[in-house]
Amino acid sequence: MESSKTPKRKRVVAAMSGGVDSAVAAARAVDAGHEVVGVHLALSENSRHADPNAKSRGCCTLSDERDARRSADILGIPFYTWDMAAEFADDVLDDFVAEYASGRTPNPCMRCNEKIKFAAVLDRAKALGFDGVVTGHYARIERGTNGERELHRAVDPLKDQSYVLGVLTEDQIEGSEFPLGDTPKTQVREEAAERGLLVARKPDSYDICFIPDGDTAGFLRKHLGEEPGQILDAETGESLGEHDGAYAYTIGQRKGLGITVPTDDGSPRYVVDVDIEARTVMVGAPSLLFVDEITLENIKWAGSPVRPGFICGIQIRAHGDEYPATVTAVEPDSLSIRVDEQIRAVAKGQTLVMYDGTRVVGSGTISATGRSA
Amino acid sequence: MMLAYLDHAATTAVRPEAQAAMVADLERLGNPSSLHAAGRDARRVVEEARESLAVNLGVRANDLIFTSGGTEGDNLAIKGMHAKRIAENPDRKYIVISEIEHHAVLDSARALAKAGTAEVVLVPVTADGVVDLDWFVTWMAANAEETSLVSIMSVNNETGVIQPVAEAHKIAAEHDVPFHTDGVQGAAWLEVPGSWMTDGSAIAISGHKIGAPVGVGALVLNQFPVAIQAHGGGQEPERRSGTLAAGLAASLAAASVAARGEREELGGRLRGLRAELERGILDTVPDSQINGSEVDRIPGTSSVSIAGLESDALLLLLDAAGVACSAGSACQSGIPQPSHVLLAQGIDPALARGSIRFSLGWTSTEDDVARGLEALPAAVERARAAYASRHGSRV
Numbered sequence: 110m111e112s113s114k115t116p117k118r119k120r121v122v123a124a125m126s127g128g129v130d131s132a133v134a135a136a137r138a139v140d141a142g143h144e145v146v147g148v149h150l151a152l153s154e155n156s157r158h159a160d161p162n163a164k165s166r167g168c169c170t171l172s173d174e175r176d177a178r179r180s181a182d183i184l185g186i187p188f189y190t191w192d193m194a195a196e197f198a199d200d201v202l203d204d205f206v207a208e209y210a211s212g213r214t215p216n217p218c219m220r221c222n223e224k225i226k227f228a229a230v231l232d233r234a235k236a237l238g239f240d241g242v243v244t245g246h247y248a249r250i251e252r253g254t255n256g257e258r259e260l261h262r263a264v265d266p267l268k269d270q271s272y273v274l275g276v277l278t279e280d281q282i283e284g285s286e287f288p289l290g291d292t293p294k295t296q297v298r299e300e301a302a303e304r305g306l307l308v309a310r311k312p313d314s315y316d317i318c319f320i321p322d323g324d325t326a327g328f329l330r331k332h333l334g335e336e337p338g339q340i341l342d343a344e345t346g347e348s349l350g351e352h353d354g355a356y357a358y359t360i361g362q363r364k365g366l367g368i369t370v371p372t373d374d375g376s377p378r379y380v381v382d383v384d385i386e387a388r389t390v391m392v393g394a395p396s397l398l399f400v401d402e403i404t405l406e407n408i409k410w411a412g413s414p415v416r417p418g419f420i421c422g423i424q425i426r427a428h429g430d431e432y433p434a435t436v437t438a439v440e441p442d443s444l445s446i447r448v449d450e451q452i453r454a455v456a457k458g459q460t461l462v463m464y465d466g467t468r469v470v471g472s473g474t475i476s477a478t479g480r481s482a
Numbered sequence: 483m484m485l486a487y488l489d490h491a492a493t494t495a496v497r498p499e500a501q502a503a504m505v506a507d508l509e510r511l512g513n514p515s516s517l518h519a520a521g522r523d524a525r526r527v528v529e530e531a532r533e534s535l536a537v538n539l540g541v542r543a544n545d546l547i548f549t550s551g552g553t554e555g556d557n558l559a560i561k562g563m564h565a566k567r568i569a570e571n572p573d574r575k576y577i578v579i580s581e582i583e584h585h586a587v588l589d590s591a592r593a594l595a596k597a598g599t600a601e602v603v604l605v606p607v608t609a610d611g612v613v614d615l616d617w618f619v620t621w622m623a624a625n626a627e628e629t630s631l632v633s634i635m636s637v638n639n640e641t642g643v644i645q646p647v648a649e650a651h652k653i654a655a656e657h658d659v660p661f662h663t664d665g666v667q668g669a670a671w672l673e674v675p676g677s678w679m680t681d682g683s684a685i686a687i688s689g690h691k692i693g694a695p696v697g698v699g700a701l702v703l704n705q706f707p708v709a710i711q712a713h714g715g716g717q718e719p720e721r722r723s724g725t726l727a728a729g730l731a732a733s734l735a736a737a738s739v740a741a742r743g744e745r746e747e748l749g750g751r752l753r754g755l756r757a758e759l760e761r762g763i764l765d766t767v768p769d770s771q772i773n774g775s776e777v778d779r780i781p782g783t784s785s786v787s788i789a790g791l792e793s794d795a796l797l798l799l800l801d802a803a804g805v806a807c808s809a810g811s812a813c814q815s816g817i818p819q820p821s822h823v824l825l826a827q828g829i830d831p832a833l834a835r836g837s838i839r840f841s842l843g844w845t846s847t848e849d850d851v852a853r854g855l856e857a858l859p860a861a862v863e864r865a866r867a868a869y870a871s872r873h874g875s876r877v
Contacts, residue, residue, distance in 0.1 A: 146798070233872055236867050238864055
């Protein structure tokens with residue numbers, strides 16, 4: 110009997126945040142014939158003691174856990190909560206604060222994907238006898254010409270989350286399933302309603318889960334203390350105001366600068382550079398924000414590494430635009446990229462993801478930028 | 483897949499006598515507090531249940547009130563008594579409890595401390611998990627005047643170890659300090675509370691641990707005045723308001739009578755099954771230990787510590803194999819914390835995190851034990867591999 114076309118029945122862990130996407134992803138894994146176990150992650154020590162009536166929409170609160178549990182009930186799958194708070198504190202929270210403290214702009218969701226969801230969780234799942242992890246991320250996994258797994262953009266461009274998965278390595282992609290990549294979000298909500306999932310109309314979460322009120326500057330002030338300094342004109346060096354901590358400023362930021370001296374023509378100023386050691390924030394005209402040379406470190410390859418001359422598309426923030434670019438140098442621990450046109454507001458610490466068409470090639474953390482001309 | 487249910491200390495099967503009493507009452511109309519005939523009929527069910535249960539426990543019917551369960555009973559006894567005691571004398575700040583109490587007692591006492599009216603004193607336990615009476619005697623000799631009340635559980639819920647409550651009560655009584663006991667785990671197994679309770683004592687029991695449905699319990703208050711915590715219609719005068727649940731009361735009494743009726747026979751049978759279980763575990767799981775096995779325990783409970791794994795991983799694997807047990811005590815949000823009970827006995831925190839509780843009850847069979855033992859070695863091996871992959875570099 111030829112049965113090679115029948116997909117192998119797998120044992121998978123469905124990471125269930127309590128939202129609609131991960132619930133439908135788990136449901137589809139069940140439909141695909143897999144043996145599915147739902148796992149909710151407790152990532153924050155205080156999430157367990159959080160006010161159950163709080164309006165915030167971070168994740169991993171007690172009510173999110175309940176929502177995840179109820180979805181698992183409806184799917185008829187076992188459900189457990191895994192305590193990853195220690196790993197989350199070490200690898201995501203501490204890193205988040207340390208990155209800001211050194212004047213960089215981290216993306217904690219990508220760090221969580223890299224270190225928790227597709228590392229600590231995937232490793233534990235495999236050790237417990239599971240084949241992999243299923244999540245509700247909007248991205249597709251396709252087979253390449255040699256049968257290797259490739260990570261691609263989702264079909265719904267507004268929901269595509271391949272960028273935040275861009276930090277995954279080949280091995281991590283091998284152990285992952287993203288059942289929602291071929292479906293528009295609206296359809297996922299409809300499907301959730303048809304399946305009787307109670308989270309069908311639950312709002313999406315946007316905030317950083319450990320800063321549910323959205324006040325990142327306040328969070329950083331609490332952890333790093335006040336480090337007052339000067340806000341300087343990038344071209345003249347003139348002092349334009351004061352700040353409580355240079356770490357809270359990000360390249361390209363325009364709002365909330367606290368500048369008391371207006372420009373002559375009333376045009377807005379932007380943060381163009383941050384010097385943590387000197388405690389200075391440099392502001393200036395938007396033209397100063399444009400760069401076309403980017404250096405990366407902490408390189409991750411989603412498949413085979415590329416060579417200099419490789420032409421790709423780059424994306425530097427979640428749901429940001431993609432720009433054509435060329436890889437100019439490849440070292441074991443660093444990578445140089447030339448963007449075809451100058452792009453604005455490229456902050457150190459951000460992750461750059463390279464694409465070949467819809468395929469994720471790899472990623473790196475931006476360590477330096479410059480202008481070629 | 484047949485379920486091997488080895489978690490009777492969490493909740494046990496409803497006994498047929500309790501179910502019959504419950505079902506009979508569901509067809510009855512009437513609030514026990516109503517003055518008309520329908521109300522009187524319902525009230526009669528409640529009062530007959532009260533008398534039957536009181537006789538079964540060897541206490542006075544008028545001292546026994548019905549509650550929603552063990553947690554409510556513990557809260558009412560501790561918070562209610564402490565309020566009375568400090569109203570009489572504000573110097574009585576110490577609430578003396580054992581280190582191994584259930585959270586219903588521990589957190590009730592801590593809540594009073596947080597509110598600023600009490601200080602919690604924890605009586606240590608020996609390495610076998612028995613309350614240290616010498617320590618307690620010394621404490622009482624020095625601090626009785628400033629002690630509000632004492633609460634020591636009759637049987638620990640995680641280890642099954644029987645505590646010397648009769649002796650502890652005697653010591654407290656010598657100093658005229660009120661004594662409460664969380665009698666939830668011991669209700670079906672120990673000598674009747676009436677055999678040791680004297681004035682100034684209280685005991686809380688829970689229905690669903692002895693074969694009644696969840697949602698009913700009893701609190702015996704023997705000259706143990708409490709400030710009302712649930713105000714309302716005044717159904718259990720001066721003690722607790724809330725519509726009397728006739729069917730639940732009747733089922734609790736029926737379950738207690740049935741459980742006490744077969745105490746000797748069932749106890750013997752479960753001791754045999756537990757011995758088989760523990761022997762099998764020690765034979766097949768290297769680096770495992772049974773906690774409290776050197777001292778008196780109730781017949782069905784077994785606390786097992788296994789080195790080099792996390793209990794939640796082991797439970798997941800046993801669950802998948804159709805074996806139900808629990809990690810120490812039921813835990814917060816399904817997240818295992820190292821059990822405060824095992825830590826109090828001096829067990830290493832890492833080993834405490836790898837501890838599970840098997841518990842047998844009136845429906846347990848040899849087959850349950852055999853299937854548990856069959857599934858355990860492979861589950862342990864896999865959970866250990868997972869532990870090594872997660873913590874390998876950290877230990």
